[in-house]
Amino acid sequence: MxxxxxxxxxxxxxxxxxxxxxxxxxxxxxxxxxxxxxxxxxxxxxxxxxxxxxxxxxxxDPLAANLRRSRRSIVGLVVPDFRNPFFGSIVAAFERLAESSGYRLVAVSSSEKPEREGSQIEALLDWRVAGLIVVPMGETPPVQASIRDQNVPMVLIDRVPDETGFDKVAVNNAEASAAVIRHLAGLGHRRILVACASPERTTMRERMRGVMAAAEAAGLAGAVEVVACGHDVASAMAAMAERFAAGNLPTAAFALFSPATLAILREVERRGLAVPRDLSVVGFDDVEWMQVTHPPIAAVIQPIEEIAGTAWTQLMHRLANPGGAPCSFEVTCRLDFRASVAPPGQ
Structure with missing residues (x-):
């Protein structure tokens, strides 16, 4: 009625x-x-x-309001996994930047699935976004034809392919990882476990490149043991449980992504071992809990605010000045060797 x-x-x-x-x-x-x-x-x-x-x-209706304005006011952000603390912090940083710039941020997850990444980007394009910021899944930028057809600027961050045709912002993955290996070798570690995620990720390839280059320079190329851990906490837990159960552990472990850091520490606790006496531990990415454990865990710290700020500034530049050759930016990580790292047996 x-x-x-x-x-x-x-x-x-x-x-x-x-x-x-x-x-x-x-x-x-x-x-x-x-x-x-x-x-x-x-x-x-x-x-x-x-x-x-x-x-x-x-x-x-945000879409109708966006279409009525002469200036589009929505920026789309695609990250692989909201549950990963690094990407959660990335979302928060971009949200602050968007609000301070008069934009709305719409953040979505690809759930580590290339096909979902493409559909999520297409959906954001349907929202008539002003621009896109994407952590890509693979080598080929997702749905790039649609993005270019609609003249939507896109900045790729974190897992950026070498050749993209788009602006990109990454960190010095190789050099930061090499610095960790040099530090561990300098302390006397001669057997080092390296826990990595899927090798198709550009970040993992770059970090492994730095690891192996530094190990070779230190005469330890054959002493680096690489354990593949999938891409999430569950798979990392399973991989580390299997490795620790095999025994004959090295004296140091370097986790190339945060779920692996957590998985290593769980096995240390489960087996009654001590950090750093039995195993020195370093993680790539600094999660808050790593600073308050006993001992606090050494970390390669990605400057999230600088990454987001650099990407946002470039996106705003593209919106004001369309066209031009793509630009690449590299942000420097900081290393904090906390009490989880010591010479072997100490």
Missing amino acids: PDPDPARGTASERPTIHDVARLANVSPATVSKVLRGVGAVKADNAARIHQAVRELGFRI
Whole structure:
């Protein structure tokens, strides 16, 4: 049965700004000012508008609002996994940057699946986003034809392929990893376990390149044991449990991604071992809990705010100045060798 109040529309209709205006007895322009928080509106008019919004259950349609503006106001962000603390921090950093720049951030996850990555990007393009920031899954930038057809600027971050045709921001993965191996070798470690994720990731390849180069330079190329750990906590736990059960452990372990750091420490605890007496441990990425364990865990620290800031600045530059050759940026990691690292047997 239709609602007897024509201002509310039928039960199947979504209330519009005009419905709110009629119910509040003001103009649609006044409603728009109140909802956007711009311009001076009389207090009693604003109160009636807010009351009408509540009664009608009115919500702004972000896509329609975005299309009406001369400037698109939504930026899309695609990350592999919200559960990974590194990517969670990346989302938070970009959200702050978007708000301070007058944009809305829509963040989605590819769930480490290339086909989902493509569909998520297509969905963001349907939202008429102003630009995209993507942590890509593979070598080929996802749905690049659609992105270029719609003239949407995109910045790739973290796992960036060598040749992309898009702007990209990465960290010095190889040099940071090499520095860890040099430090461990300098302390006297001659057998080092390296836990890595899937080798198709560019970050893993770069980190492994740094590891092996430094190990070879130190005369330890044959003493580095590589354990593949999948890409999530569950697979890392399983891989580390199997490796520790085999015995004959090395004296140091370097985890190239944070789930592997957690998996190594769980096995240390389960087997009654001690860090660093039985095993020195270093992790790539600094998660908050790593700073408060006993002892605190040494880490390669990726400067998340700098990564996000560099990518955001470049995206804003592309929006203001379309075209031009793609740019590459490299951000330097910081190493913090905390008490989880010591000479063997100490």
